[in-house]
């Protein structure tokens with residue numbers, strides 16, 4: 001079974017003072033067995049790497065450009081993330097797909113760039129409320145999975161995050177059975193495409209995961225961790241989730 005992953009996505013939250021939460025997380029969960037990664041805003045990546053240097057906490061970006069450098073004002077490349085000390089990058093988050101029109105092909109190109117910089121890509125897929133209500137979840141997830149991931153993925157280089165868009169930041173989640181069905185579907189697709197590596201690849205759930213529901217979600221087959229937004233901002237909440245994943 002893959003080692004579980006607790007990934008925190010701080011989104012556009014956090015000034016320098018928020019680094020205290022990283023120290024607090026380490027103090028609260030000093031012996032965590034799962035992998036922990038926090039993806040802060042780009043401004044905090046370097047400082048967070050320094051703070052977490054002697055902790056079992058890795059740092060990730062929230063996006064990268066597909067190119068390594070060039071005239072792309074406001075963007076950050078994968079080598080820049082790696083140069084700042086990041087080891088992961090979230091790609092294709094639904095907020096970027098919605099706000100910037102990111103396509104599967106663009107996410108796939110970014111993933112290749114991330115791999116070239118030795119970053120592990122956390123590629124996000126998930127259906128909208130309309131698609132969920134229309135019963136299109138597996139079609140959408142299958143299409144995004146195929147389109148957003150390059151060939152040659154390994155369990156070291158790729159993490160899939162299943163995030164139903166309608167569950168993000170809303171306090172709503174699919175039922176445990178529904179999550180299990182989608183994760184099982186993703187596992188089958190990964191094994192079909194990547195063989196043994198697909199079996200070892202981590203599939204994490206994201207969307208209103210919190211200290212109350214974390215244990216139940218962590219116990220679902222093929223749920224290998226969480227991509228946590230709001231509940232990753234407070235060390236005490238995130239530590240609860242880490243402990244649920246460790247149990």
Ligand SMILES: O=C[C@H](O)COP(=O)(O)O
Pocket residue numbers: 009093163167168169170206207208209227228229230231
């Ligand atoms: O990347 C994280 C997800 O968008 C989940 O966010 P949330 O935990 O605030 O619902």
